[in-house]
Amino acid sequence: MPKKGNRKRLKFKAGDVCSESVTVADYADADPAVVKSGRVKKAVANAVEKEVKLLCGLEASQGAVQEVVSSVASVTADALDSNDDLEPEDDGESETKAAHKKKNKRRKESSEFSDGHEYPVDIWLVLSAYIRPEDVCRFALICKNAWTVTCTAAFWTRLYRRHYRIDADLPLRLQPDSVDKMRCLRARVIRSLFHLYEPFDLRVSKIPALPESTPTALLNSKCLLFWVRKVTGTRPEALWEFNFKFVKEEVRGKNGYTKSLRRPSRYEDVHANPDSDCYILQVTTLNFIFTPVVMGMTLTLFTINVSTDMRHHRVRLVFQDSPLHRGKKRGDQGGTQVVLDPVQSVKLMDWWHPQYPSSPYT
Incomplete structure (x- = not known):
């Protein structure tokens, strides 16, 4: 707040009486740019009080009630407008000091509420x-x-x-x-x-064997490992499991990476996980099917259709040497294709799934 010595005194005369009437709407529709605080200043209140005391001593013939109200409203308006009439050489420095003090006060209040307590x-x-x-x-x-x-x-x-x-x-x-x-x-x-x-x-147990988002979730995933296993069960003929180990490989732009907290170096071994962001696509077929080598390639297309015998499924995988960029069409043509038909079941398992194959490191 400015010093008392730098403040210009507001003087009001008892003869400053306006003939215009003032209504409640004049105060309700007041310009908020003029009345910033929404509260009558102390100097204005003292001037109004003095003016009312003087007018209350007059006889009824010398002044009407409307003139009294108009006088009070005129004094109030003049006091509110007087802030714009102050000379800059007198109030320029005081306004700067007041702004700095208000800013420091806000910082102090915000720091008191934002610091809080830091527990060990x-x-x-x-x-x-x-x-x-x-x-x-x-x-x-x-x-x-x-x-x-x-x-x-x-x-x-x-x-x-x-x-x-x-x-x-x-x-x-x-x-x-x-x-x-x-x-x-x-x-x-x-x-x-x-x-x-x-x-x-x-x-x-509630996760379906093949979620609906599986075909799109596997796109642009790199095949790290591929193996085939013969499964013997209650059926007279053996089943064959084709396992594809994928890792998520997102295509990001220059500013696609976000900053994250760096964990302490002494806990790096605790959080080590070779299978992080990996999952297994397990396709079980009724017989053995020859498949080309796809390790190190990127999956660009994955479809599941009805088999030719109308009783099983048909899985088609297309692999490319490089991932697809955003906005480009899927690689239906070219690349290395893997067609599995007939297929009995298809499963997608994340690294934490109980049936996820064990790793020698984990």
Whole structure:
């Protein structure tokens, strides 16, 4: 606020009486640019009070009620307009100082409300013992220290021990002895939760064998590995499983990458996962079908149609040497084609799926 010495005094005369009448609408429709604060200033209030005292002493013949009201309105309007009539040489410096003071006051108030309290990592580690597996992401988004806790080996070890059951049917790679290793700890705990944690187990059972988004989700995916396995079951003839291991390979522009928090280097082994962003496409056929080598190539087309015998499916895969860019048509022509017919079943499994083939590193 400006200093008292720099403020220009507002003087009002009792003879400044206007004959025009003032209504309530004049105040309701007042220009907000003129009346910024929405409150009558102290100097104006004192001048109005003085004017009313003087007019109340007059006789009824000397002044009408409308003139009294007009006088009050005139004084108020003149006081509001007087801010624009101030000389710049007197108020220029005071206005600058007032603006700086208001700015500093706003900064101080905002800093008081925005700083908050920063709790140590140990407190967040204690709270993490009560977090459900499906709420790990929400917990990590609270603050940086909470996110740091989810990077530690202690967090994932406690999460595993909290849901482990002795009677659970776990693969050998997910037994407690294997989980005690630091390498790929997070990946092993997540995989084990789909065996131990009932909500995750139910989630897997509700996933259809082949989701509707599978053909489009596999586009521009690179084939890392391909193998064929003979399966013997209740049927007199054997079935054949064609397994394609894909990794997501998105085509991004120059500014397509986003900055992310860099986890502490001492926890890199905990978060290591060779199968990250990988999934298996498993196609089961009634007989063996010769297929060309497609490892290292990119899938550009995937279709599922009805087989010629009208009882099974027909799967067609087209691979190219390079991925398709956005806006270009799919590679129906050219490339390497893999046609599987007749097909009994098609499955798409993410790296955390219980039926995902085990890796020697995880």
